[in-house]
Amino acid sequence: MATLKITQIKSGFGNKQNQQDTLRTLGLKRIGAIVERTDTPEVRGMVRTVAHLVSVEEVN
Numbered sequence: 001m002a003t004l005k006i007t008q009i010k011s012g013f014g015n016k017q018n019q020q021d022t023l024r025t026l027g028l029k030r031i032g033a034i035v036e037r038t039d040t041p042e043v044r045g046m047v048r049t050v051a052h053l054v055s056v057e058e059v060n
Helices: 017-026 041-049
Strands: 003-008 034-038 054-059
Touching: 003 041, 017 041
Parallel strands: none
Antiparallel strands: 003 034, 003 054
16 A cells, blocks of 8 residues: 655644644644655545645655
8 A cells, every 4th residue: 555755844833723733633743744644535635634734745
């Protein structure tokens, strides 16, 4: 199964509470933090919610 490498590139401070909560749920706590998550529809939805705050790469 594919994996997504998610990097936080902007702060969640000052954004809507659901976007801040989504960053925490993904495991991102600070700018430059990197997490790897399996590519599921749930994770894709969370990434879509905070797309302006993160960058995403597919890892095989």
